[in-house]
Amino acid sequence: MAKIVVHITGSIAAFKAVTVVRMLQKAGHQVRVAMTKSATKLIGPATLASLTHYPVMTDLWEPSTKGQIPHIELADWADYSLVVPASADIIAKMANGIADDPVSTTLLATPSPVVVVPAMNTHMWQQPATQRNIARLIQDGKVIMQPVHGKLAEGYVGDGRMPEPIDVVNFFNGVIHQSNELASKRIIISLGGTLSPIDPVRYIGNRSSGKMGWAIAQAAYHMGAQVDVVAGRTSISLPKLGDRMTIYRVQTTQDMYETINQLFDKSNALIMAAAVADFKVTNYADQKIKKVAGQEQINLQLEPNIDILKTFGEQKKDQLTIGFAAETQDVIENAQQKLTSKHADLIIANDVSQSDTGFNADTNKVTILRPGYDPEPWAQDTKQAIGVKLMQLVNSMLKK
Incomplete structure (x- = not known):
C-alpha cells in the first residue's frame, strides 16, 4: 500500500x-x-x-x-x-x-x-x-x-x-494502479453531442454532457493507450492529460465522421460514446431566420446524417467498434438490434430517462451486449468506475 x-x-x-x-x-x-x-x-x-x-x-x-x-x-x-x-x-x-x-x-x-x-x-x-x-x-x-x-x-x-x-x-x-496494458494500442473515443445547424444562430442539439466518454478516455489513458478524443459539444472541460492524448473538437455529425475517418486506419478500437445527431436540417438558412408577424409556425425538413458507428463497423479490419445505446424504452431490445445492424463488437445500453443515470448525471447503469453472449447488466456505479471497467473489458477483447 x-x-x-x-x-x-x-x-x-x-x-x-x-x-x-x-x-x-x-x-x-x-x-x-x-x-x-x-x-x-x-x-x-x-x-x-x-x-x-x-x-x-x-x-x-x-x-x-x-x-x-x-x-x-x-x-x-x-x-x-x-x-x-x-x-x-x-x-x-x-x-x-x-x-x-x-x-x-x-x-x-x-x-x-x-x-x-x-x-x-x-x-x-x-x-x-x-x-x-x-x-x-x-x-x-x-x-x-x-x-x-x-x-x-x-x-x-x-x-x-x-x-x-x-x-x-x-x-x-x-x-x-495505472498500467501499461494498452501501451501499444490506439483508442478513438467520441464524446459529447453533435449539432444540426438551422441557421447561423440556431441549432438542434441534445443533452449529452460528455461525462461518460471522458471517464472512458481517462481510463484508457491511465492504462497506457494513445487516446484520440473526438469531442462534440460538452458541458465539461476536457484538459489534455498528456502527450499520449489528442483532443479534436467538432460540431456536426459530418465533422465527427471526417475526423474519425482520418484516424480509424491507425486505431485498434473506436468507442462511440458521443450522442450523435441522427438527422440534419435539409433547408439550412444562410442568414438568420427572422420572425415574421402573423407567422404561426416554421417547418424544418430533416434528412438522415451519416451513421458513423455503422460505417466503421462495416469497413473495419481488425479494429473493435463499440457503441452506446442511449434509450428511453425497450432498452435491451433496441440495443440488441443496434448491435446487429451496426456490425458492432460491443454495445453499452443505458436508460437515459432516469435522472440519476441519464445525461449530465455522474453515475450510470449499463448493460453490456456482445455477439454470442447473454446481456450482462452492470450495477449502478460512477461513470469513472464504469469507464475503468469498460476499458478492462476492451483490453481483454483486444488480446483475443
Whole structure:
C-alpha cells in the first residue's frame, strides 16, 4: 500500500476531505495531512491528527523533533499526494511555482505523482485564468480530476462542485494502479453531442454532457493507450492529460465522421460514446431566420446524417467498434438490434430517462451486449468506475 499526503485547502468542500482520508486508510494506505490556514478555519487539524495518528502540518515553522525540515521531510515521505479539495488559490500557486504556505511549499518540493481535485464556485472554475492554470498543471504532469455539475454552497447549480469522496478515492486508486496494458494500442473515443445547424444562430442539439466518454478516455489513458478524443459539444472541460492524448473538437455529425475517418486506419478500437445527431436540417438558412408577424409556425425538413458507428463497423479490419445505446424504452431490445445492424463488437445500453443515470448525471447503469453472449447488466456505479471497467473489458477483447 502507498504512503499518501492529503493536502487540504480553503474550499467549503474541505469537510469531505475527512471522509477521503478515512476511505484511503480503510484501503490500507498510510495517510498524513497538510492544511492551509484557510482550511483550518473550516475543519480542525485535531480531527485529522486523530484519524491519521500523525501531526498535521499547518505551519512552515513548526519545530521538528528530529531536526528535519518539515515540508521537505513530508514531500520526500509521500509516494503520492492528493490535493483535495483544491481551491483556485492553491491551483494558481502550484501552476506558477509559488510557495508561501505549508501546502504550496510541500507540493513544490514533492517529486512523486500529484492528483488535484478542484472545488470552487462555478464562476471561479470557468475563469480563463483558472483554466490556464489547470492546463499548465497537466503539462507539468499533475493529474486533474474534473469537478462535477451540481448544487454549490451558494445555493445554485453549476460546475465546480467537488465529487463525492467515494468517487475521489476510486479515481485516485485508478491513478495508483495505472498500467501499461494498452501501451501499444490506439483508442478513438467520441464524446459529447453533435449539432444540426438551422441557421447561423440556431441549432438542434441534445443533452449529452460528455461525462461518460471522458471517464472512458481517462481510463484508457491511465492504462497506457494513445487516446484520440473526438469531442462534440460538452458541458465539461476536457484538459489534455498528456502527450499520449489528442483532443479534436467538432460540431456536426459530418465533422465527427471526417475526423474519425482520418484516424480509424491507425486505431485498434473506436468507442462511440458521443450522442450523435441522427438527422440534419435539409433547408439550412444562410442568414438568420427572422420572425415574421402573423407567422404561426416554421417547418424544418430533416434528412438522415451519416451513421458513423455503422460505417466503421462495416469497413473495419481488425479494429473493435463499440457503441452506446442511449434509450428511453425497450432498452435491451433496441440495443440488441443496434448491435446487429451496426456490425458492432460491443454495445453499452443505458436508460437515459432516469435522472440519476441519464445525461449530465455522474453515475450510470449499463448493460453490456456482445455477439454470442447473454446481456450482462452492470450495477449502478460512477461513470469513472464504469469507464475503468469498460476499458478492462476492451483490453481483454483486444488480446483475443
